[in-house]
Amino acid sequence: MQQTNEVASKSFHRGRHYTVLEVEKTDSPIDDNPDSWYRYVVNDGNSTITGLRCGTKKQVTDYAKKFAKDLNERGTSSSSVWATRSTNKAS
Numbered sequence: 297m298q299q300t301n302e303v304a305s306k307s308f309h310r311g312r313h314y315t316v317l318e319v320e321k322t323d324s325p326i327d328d329n330p331d332s333w334y335r336y337v338v339n340d341g342n343s344t345i346t347g348l349r350c351g352t353k354k355q356v357t358d359y360a361k362k363f364a365k366d367l368n369e370r371g372t373s374s375s376s377v378w379a380t381r382s383t384n385k386a387s
Contacts, residue, residue, distance in 0.1 A: 312342070312368065313340055313368055317338065325348055336363075338363060
């Protein structure tokens with residue numbers, strides 16, 4: 297059975313769609329650390345994830361984009377990576 301574009305579109309939108317909202321320079325979270333640190337914000341319209349990463353602005357932006365892409369791919373997967381917490385054992 298072929299999927300129509302409308303059905304395929306609905307399947308895609310069922311999952312979340314995270315995007316990078318901002319990447320901005322911030323103070324180091326470690327005392328006496330001269331490295332450049334950036335704060336990144338990823339959002340899907342409902343949830344916001346904020347992180348810190350050391351590197352250049354381009355490196356942190358690339359990381360945040362990959363992070364958002366990975367989150368999006370997780371959301372469209374038909375199987376879960378989480379194991380059940382059920383402890384039912386045959387006695």
